[in-house]
Amino acid sequence: MFEREIEDFLEKLRTRREFLKVSGKGIVGITVTASVLNLLGCSNPDVGSASAFVTAKGILIAERNKCTGCQRCEMVCTVANDGKVHPLISRIKISRNFNYGDEITDNYRNEDGYFGNFLMTPETCKQCKEPKCAESCPADAISLNEKLGAWTVDKDKCVGCGACAAACPWHMPTIDPESKKSTKCILCGACAENCITGALKIIPWEEVAAMFTRKGYRFS
Amino acid sequence: MSKITGWTGKMLRVNLTTGSIAVEDTMKYKDFIGGAGIGYKVIFDEVPQGTKAFDEANKIVIGVGPFTGTGVPCSGRTNITSLAPTNPYNAITDSHMGGNFGAFLKFAGWDAIIVEGASKTPVWLRIEDDKVSIEDASNLWGKGVIDTTHELNNVMGKEACIASIGQAGENLVHLSSIVNSVNHSAGGHGGVFGSKKLKAIGVRGTQAVHIAEGKGQEWLKLNEYMLKDIIGANNQHVVPSTPQPWAEYHDKGSRWTAQTALFWGAAEPKVETGECPAGDKNKVGLRTQKAIFDLGPVAEARTIKMGGCHSCPIRCQSNLKVPELEKYGLSGYATSTCIGFINPGTVMVNGFSDGEKQGEVALIAKSLGSRLADDYGIWSNYGQLGRDFKYSYQSGKLKEVLPKEEYDSIPWDLVESGDPGFLVEFYRRIALKEGEFSKLGLGPYWLDKEWNLGKEYWTGYGNNVWSKMAFPKHHSNEAGAQVGVLVNVMFNRDANSHTHMNMIGAGLPIEILKEVAGEVWGSPDALDAPNDYTPMNEYKAKFAKWSLDRNFLHDSITLCNWVWPMTVSPSKSRNYRGDTALEAKFFSLATGIETSEKELDLAAERIATMHRAATIKEMETIDMRNEHDIIPEWVFIDSKNPDAKPFTPGTVMLDREDMQLALTMLYKEYGWDEKTGAPTRATLERLNLKDVADELEKLNLLPK
């Protein structure tokens, strides 16, 4: 079972990376199991609470059980990318599900959010394989940046119509009301670098490779 | 000059009598920085002498400073300034709440809201960016904080931040608070909202808070430096509470409780706090496992995570799983700000049914009490509410003053047997003003007027009452001797100052702390070893003034004074030196106004003096030494050891004459009249407060 999981994960990782390298086409979230997380050096012993995103720099792990809702990742995101603090356009989203999770229900006292069970999920762009944002953009402003490994908005082309925000199933891009340009995650990693509990974490490829090798798995 | 940033530049003025809503320029108050600074000036200028807290003429200023919203660590604070019903003179105080409100106010484009007048019918204030309106709140009146918030979120959207009063504020209970984001409450001014029939303020903002242009990279660097090299744990404790391989020192009083095999036990999956060595910025948020600090080892398994204010990496609030609360009609989750857990515990004067102070029943009681208090919007008065109940109950006062029928209706068996259910009765009666019992919500001064609590109440050390301003002591003679007393003396409510306490209690050996004291205040003699105090000296006066000034600065800029200033650090490579210029460094980046530590300290002194001037105006006397700065008797008595002498090891009792000298020395540091403790014209003018001097002179309140 354990072996199968690891092999399976490595296979996914390999194909995604290859995919990324060769076709330059993108990145998808993978649910990570306990054994895999352990191998990656995370002490998280449970299944399903963490998701991993394969990025150009490494694997981005988001663990919701560790998020304290400080919203510092949002601040750092926009200072790094926009030179100001602006949660609305932060490419990582916490504030919007801070109070009541995804939506307010009558049972809110028992559901996600600070008015419920205190849990909130850091949301970020999933860098879809077939991104609805890019597909819907009338100005062809969103394309894959090979260097960043992320779907990136060309500010010069963007006309601020908001089609990308509407098309994204998770409404991740946001139009900056000041610049009237779309903002979306470019995997710069500032959020993870500054998360105060390590709830967001980028494990660089070299480390991923080293960890697997140490445990006797081959990973290229 | 480049654009001024940090501030939004706009304040709202809302008149509830006329319904008018106006926009004002924040920059006319730039010298007062923001928050409390603006609040003191507005109240001084605009609220007539003789006004009482609940009068229509009183105003309330809800404001933040240039830091809130800019991501400065621990800047998620909101300051609320108004006359205080608990104070014998209804003198000015400021209360503070964390949570999201302050930052969201900035994102909506506002630095402050001045609320004046009073509505005839219940209203709430709706702020959506530039769109501001006064709305009908008759359907909300009578509701608790959580229901109110929920209803307003249904109107404004789930992201809006709502600050609201509960039934306590509506009923003009003196000890009432304004609450946002579940458990972030500003104590003492809920009744002022109630007197204006203002139920809540909802804020939703979509705008940016700008830092100085082109300074993004510097901001990131300064942030990195602070999180790696300077910040510690809650209350700026800079050593872990247990021995750890990386740490040279440890101190069991430290709130840096993180350690190997200590968990957020109810997280799914569990999160190990682990060791969080200095220098690792991705672990700062795990350092303070506050649940076990407040509630003992039983809390570990119930800890979902730590919460806290917007932008704060310290996370000092425990979010817990307590399904037992469902029995009381509440959800099975509990949380509280720092004091909230302690106060319900104090109300349980006979302990808990399982006999344990930090057992399961204690945890349930404290969780229940804090949830009730936050929902009713009751202020604990820094724990004094519980102590006042304890005194009145145990001394037989309650039996004497309550009508028999009422007395008999109280389920005393619950308090006697240590059953948490007592708290349901306790808080309801106070919030809903049921009967004579509810007078406990008046606060010490007015309660004494009603029930004649007697001399013992005022002089008993354990009662903690600071006569004659009638607030509870807050880090006084036990915290730096004369320094702590001087800090307490200056305020009109509990001092709420941690500038001195966090330095004293950082956890480092006294030798290091004394060295730091020497560097910051000019001599190691500014600081004594605990319980081994020496007579007053000028360095202690400097330490006291600095503590006060930084507190006033933090309430204005707006920062958390439980963590700031950064006098020491956990970093061995820095020789544990903090960085007292950090506020100035962040100020320069936030506002684009290059400002030195010295310049910011001067602004802080101005704000402290403004507070003093407002107090003088409201008390209508310049004789602060004899009318305001009274030191309670218990400071000069060692109740545990009647033979103790001041300045001998083992006692915190102080000497009367020495404390008068201490006052003189503090006045001198401030440039106030040494006889009366009132600011002189020369000092006011040095601080650019000529208009304040003129007004005081007109009122005959300027020392000759």
Ligand code: SF4
């Ligand atoms: S910085 Fe980390 S802990 Fe804070 S809100 Fe973001 S993900 Fe959560």
Ligand code: SF4
């Ligand atoms: S913005 Fe939305 S649609 Fe576009 S790549 Fe990201 S998650 Fe996918």
Ligand code: SF4
């Ligand atoms: S907002 Fe910009 S990036 Fe988004 S769809 Fe419109 S033009 Fe394209």
